[in-house]
Amino acid sequence: xxxFPHLSSRLERLTGSVFEKFLPKMRQKGGDLVRLHIGDSYLxxxxxxxxxxxxxxxxxxxxxxxxxxxxxxxxxxxxxxxxRDNRLPVSPDHIMPTAGACNALNISAAGLLDPxxxxxxxxxxxxxxxxxxxxxxxxxxxxxxxxxxxENPQLxxxxxxxxxxxxxxxxxxxxxPNNPSGKVLxxxxxxxxxxxxxxHRLWLISDEAYDGMVFDGREHLSAAAFPEMFPQTLSxxxxxKVYMFAGLRLGYLVAEHPVLKNLNKLMVHQLYSPSxxxxxxxxxxxxxxxxxxxxxxxxxxxxxxLVTQNLRVPHHTPEGTYFTFFSIRGCLNGREYWEVIDQCxxxxxxxxxxxxxxxDYGDYIRxxxxxxxxxxxxxxxxxxxxxxxxx
Amino acid sequence: xxxFPHLSSRLERLTGSVFEKFLPKMRQKGGDLVRLHIGDSYLxxxxxxxxxxxxxxxxxxxxxxxxxxxxxxxxxxxxxxxxRDNRLPVSPDHIMPTAGACNALNISAAGLLDPxxxxxxxxxxxxxxxxxxxxxxxxxxxxxxxxxxxENPQLxxxxxxxxxxxxxxxxxxxxxPNNPSGKVLxxxxxxxxxxxxxxHRLWLISDEAYDGMVFDGREHLSAAAFPEMFPQTLSxxxxxKVYMFAGLRLGYLVAEHPVLKNLNKLMVHQLYSPSxxxxxxxxxxxxxxxxxxxxxxxxxxxxxxLVTQNLRVPHHTPEGTYFTFFSIRGCLNGREYWEVIDQCxxxxxxxxxxxxxxxDYGDYIRxxxxxxxxxxxxxxxxxxxxxxxxx
Numbered sequence: 122x123x124x125f126p127h128l129s130s131r132l133e134r135l136t137g138s139v140f141e142k143f144l145p146k147m148r149q150k151g152g153d154l155v156r157l158h159i160g161d162s163y164l165x166x167x168x169x170x171x172x173x174x175x176x177x178x179x180x181x182x183x184x185x186x187x188x189x190x191x192x193x194x195x196x197x198x199x200x201x202x203x204x205r206d207n208r209l210p211v212s213p214d215h216i217m218p219t220a221g222a223c224n225a226l227n228i229s230a231a232g233l234l235d236p237x238x239x240x241x242x243x244x245x246x247x248x249x250x251x252x253x254x255x256x257x258x259x260x261x262x263x264x265x266x267x268x269x270x271x272e273n274p275q276l277x278x279x280x281x282x283x284x285x286x287x288x289x290x291x292x293x294x295x296x297x298p299n300n301p302s303g304k305v306l307x308x309x310x311x312x313x314x315x316x317x318x319x320x321h322r323l324w325l326i327s328d329e330a331y332d333g334m335v336f337d338g339r340e341h342l343s344a345a346a347f348p349e350m351f352p353q354t355l356s357x358x359x360x361x362k363v364y365m366f367a368g369l370r371l372g373y374l375v376a377e378h379p380v381l382k383n384l385n386k387l388m389v390h391q392l393y394s395p396s397x398x399x400x401x402x403x404x405x406x407x408x409x410x411x412x413x414x415x416x417x418x419x420x421x422x423x424x425x426x427l428v429t430q431n432l433r434v435p436h437h438t439p440e441g442t443y444f445t446f447f448s449i450r451g452c453l454n455g456r457e458y459w460e461v462i463d464q465c466x467x468x469x470x471x472x473x474x475x476x477x478x479x480x481d482y483g484d485y486i487r488x489x490x491x492x493x494x495x496x497x498x499x500x501x502x503x504x505x506x507x508x509x510x511x512x
Numbered sequence: 513x514x515x516f517p518h519l520s521s522r523l524e525r526l527t528g529s530v531f532e533k534f535l536p537k538m539r540q541k542g543g544d545l546v547r548l549h550i551g552d553s554y555l556x557x558x559x560x561x562x563x564x565x566x567x568x569x570x571x572x573x574x575x576x577x578x579x580x581x582x583x584x585x586x587x588x589x590x591x592x593x594x595x596r597d598n599r600l601p602v603s604p605d606h607i608m609p610t611a612g613a614c615n616a617l618n619i620s621a622a623g624l625l626d627p628x629x630x631x632x633x634x635x636x637x638x639x640x641x642x643x644x645x646x647x648x649x650x651x652x653x654x655x656x657x658x659x660x661x662x663e664n665p666q667l668x669x670x671x672x673x674x675x676x677x678x679x680x681x682x683x684x685x686x687x688x689p690n691n692p693s694g695k696v697l698x699x700x701x702x703x704x705x706x707x708x709x710x711x712h713r714l715w716l717i718s719d720e721a722y723d724g725m726v727f728d729g730r731e732h733l734s735a736a737a738f739p740e741m742f743p744q745t746l747s748x749x750x751x752x753k754v755y756m757f758a759g760l761r762l763g764y765l766v767a768e769h770p771v772l773k774n775l776n777k778l779m780v781h782q783l784y785s786p787s788x789x790x791x792x793x794x795x796x797x798x799x800x801x802x803x804x805x806x807x808x809x810x811x812x813x814x815x816x817x818l819v820t821q822n823l824r825v826p827h828h829t830p831e832g833t834y835f836t837f838f839s840i841r842g843c844l845n846g847r848e849y850w851e852v853i854d855q856c857x858x859x860x861x862x863x864x865x866x867x868x869x870x871x872d873y874g875d876y877i878r879x880x881x882x883x884x885x886x887x888x889x890x891x892x893x894x895x896x897x898x899x900x901x902x903x
Contacts, residue, residue, distance in 0.1 A: 131647070134643075134646045134647070135643050135646065135647060136643060140862075140864070143857060143862060146854075146857045146858075147857065147862055150857065150860055153860045154857070154860050154861070154862055155860060155861045155862070155884050155888045155889070155891055155892035155895070156862050156883055156884060157861055157862060157863055157864075157879040157880050157881070157883060157884065157889075157892055157896075158862040158863050158864040158878075158879075158880070159864075159880060159883055160691060160753075160834070160835065160880050160883070161752075161758055161880065161882070161883045162753075162756045162808075162812075162834065162882040162883060163882065163883055163884050163885050164756055164808070164811075164882075165756065166755065166756045166757050166797070167756065167804050167807065167808055168755075168796075168797045168800060168803075168804045169796070170793065171563055171564035171566065171567035171793070172562055172563065172564070173562035173563070173564075175562065176562035182759070183759050184756060184757045184758065184759040184760070185758055185759050186752075186758045186759070187759065220611055220761070220782075220783035220786075221783055221784055223780075223781075223782070223783050223784040224782060224783040227781055227782050227783070249780065249781055249784075252525075252526050252527060252777075252781045253781050255525045255526065256522070256525070256526060256778070256781050300551060361552075361577075362551075362553075364557065364559075365553045365555055365556065365557045365558065365575060366557050366575045366789075367552055367575065367576055367577045367788075368573070368574050368575040368576050368577070368578065368787060368788035368789045369575070369787055369789055370611070370783060370784065370785065370786065370787040370788075370790075371787075386643075387647070389614075389640065390614075390618055390640055390643045390644050390647050391611075391614070391615060391618050391782050391783070392611035392612055392614050392615040392618070392761060392782070392783060393612055393614040393640075393761065394761065395611075395761065396759060396760055396761040396762075396787055396790060397758075397759035397761075398757075398759045398760055398790070399761075399787060399789070399790075402561065402562070405559075405560070406557070406559045409559060412559075413558050413559045416558065417553075417555070417558055420555075421553075443551070443553065444551065463537075466534060466537045466538065466541065466545070467537075469541055469544045469545050469546060470545070470546045470548055471531075471534060471538060471545055471546070471547050471548060471549040472548055472549050473531070473548075473549040473550075487549075488548040488549075489548050489549070489550060489551050489552065490548070491552070491553040491554065491555075492547055492548065492550055492551070492552045492553060492554055493546050493547060493548065493554050494554050497546045498546070498548075500546055501546035501548055504546070505548075
């Protein structure tokens, strides 16, 4: 059984980079080694590129194949970030850049689950994770969770989770700050999840895409920072949220080095490596994050307040992320759920349907409050209030 | 059986983008629609980026999530390119950008093969393709091929391939210009492969990563341009070779639109989409390719000549790509193969071992002649000649 510390058997079928066995000797030879083994060209692109000369000079390998475990400069910057901000005991060897958090979650699911094994998915959850578990021939077991914590912050999480476990459970998928509910787990809540995972030897897949996007003085806590949890946890981060750069398709996975090396075998067969250009682009923003990130989070908090003040439907105040997630059952007035979604579109506002986030949320909708300017968000809220009121 | 026109059954387990069902109505609403359904931020990154202002103004969505089927400007530019240069009957709907050719080949293998099915792999072949077939629970069946064509250009390909087919064969993997042998298939050779695929209703996976990298007046031919072959072929291209930008991790898949939409389900679960930034960056280079690409190919031809003139080991003259692939059996003089590879490293030159390209090539090595400057390539050739001569 591939419960912690075992990985999925599919990894045994795959080999890593074909050049890996030569790396120690190649490193030892250094600059004298003439590298004829890789299929790449020594020239920078000979057509114009809209990149600053200074950047290309500083990172002359921006256009080349890079180490599939990540470019050194970014791993070093991220190790410093993860140590300080997330309090994880890491070196650059514990960091692997990926093609977004999406790719990190995919290789985590495929690398942990053998066919027929189950992953507990705390819901509401990011829709694609269910498909990733299924693509790995696993079974997602939905555990309605974050919305319950709004109603009952004292929920006995350990006992609650035990209702969902089976002899085939291999992993637990956790997401704080939570998309779509905006829930941010506190220390006591996260501690119980960690205790549960340790007790049952489950791998934790800790999706921290909204790392740092927390409001009202809250703190984002990383599960892997809890005692004994680092070896048992795959922590997933992204540049798509606080870094405002979804178009980069860059994220990173934090775990023990042997785990990363194994999951890397899946990644190299999917896409070789995430973009070295993207990785070099993010070295400076990681280092300067304290200079700019707080203002963005504060702006999201303002947008959150705009929603909580103007949305005329009962909803919980999001504690983090840029989402609000609420039931519209009380607004249907005889209409079908999908009819209302369609009426929203007709009124000129698109919302995400709740059932994508878990089967218990068929009468919910999710709205993102950071994807449009405050002016347009206000227009959307007026339209939404009108449709939901049935006017 | 998922032979042409059937795709693999794993696709049935996956859903595509959760927003897809709303796209027609969303398009119809246009700019008036306030988009609260997607998790993105409306601001450009608030930290400095080394990107030209003009570029960011021209492509204001460079930092946002994009259509997972690809950004419109790039698909339009590529459709024009594929129509003209590859002579395929395409519109932008037949183009899907991917995270390199690697990702396109991965989703092709996973999207075509059901567990236990076989893919004929013409060898020597790009090493990762074997792993992709295995990752899809398929079986790669190696067909020694490109090296034989150097020895016998008149090989009866149709009859030869028939020796390798079984009732479980679902696809044929083809790569011209070929990495690692440098072989470029001519019209008669490619015609026989197409006839064979049509006769046996096999999907063709046509890896054209070295599209356009052909020497001495040769022409690169695309299998999908042959009569009746377009619907049966997945054509794979990249920006890593002629575009000199492996660090972008961008490629594209060309196929019938319904096939692309199905394979897209695999891609969105692996990485959502390839980088929109990368896609926008390549719009102009695709349009201006006639201005700069010939000079690069000519430079590669010069480097090829440098190798064929100075390498003191029997080898065939590469017809395309930037690789030479040759047996060193005659140079061993009592040494083990791996001893010689190690001696190359000790002498300061790294080569790619032949057995990674197919089990028939255990005594071959591949060298890339474009990855280092001409000066360093010359040094490497001297070192290689010395080691192979046993001096």
